[in-house]
Amino acid sequence: xxxxKITPTNREVFFGDDEIIVSKTDTTGRITYANDVxxxxxxxxxxxxxxxxxxxxxxxxxxxxxxxLLWDAIQAKGEIFAYVMN
Numbered sequence: 001x002x003x004x005k006i007t008p009t010n011r012e013v014f015f016g017d018d019e020i021i022v023s024k025t026d027t028t029g030r031i032t033y034a035n036d037v038x039x040x041x042x043x044x045x046x047x048x049x050x051x052x053x054x055x056x057x058x059x060x061x062x063x064x065x066x067x068x069l070l071w072d073a074i075q076a077k078g079e080i081f082a083y084v085m086n
Contacts (some may be wrong), residue, residue, distance in 0.1 A: 002082050008059060013041050025072055059084075 015037055017022065024033040034042075034049045042049070042057050058067070062084055073080040 008061075015041055021053065025054050025074070029071065 003034060006036045019037045020035075021030055022033070023036040023038050026032050031049050031052050031054055035044060039046060039049060044057075055067075066082065066084065070080050070082065
């Protein structure tokens with residue numbers, strides 16, 4: 001499968017101070033859970049999101065090495081809490 005070219009929308013989306021964006025993946029990077037805030041901000045339905053590689057929303061300006069750290073933590077059965085640009 002060819003990598004999809006992501007085109008930023010140049011639209012900033014805000015969410016409440018009391019909200020948090022949550023997504024979970026399996027060890028291959030496929031989304032297994034996305035909360036309502038994630039779905040609203042990303043602009044996708046749960047059906048469009050589950051099973052997709054998390055990189056389908058990666059902003060092209062987000063350094064790939066951050067995701068290397070993320071996947072290393074996941075492979076080690078750890079967790080990571082990080083700010084990312086999507």
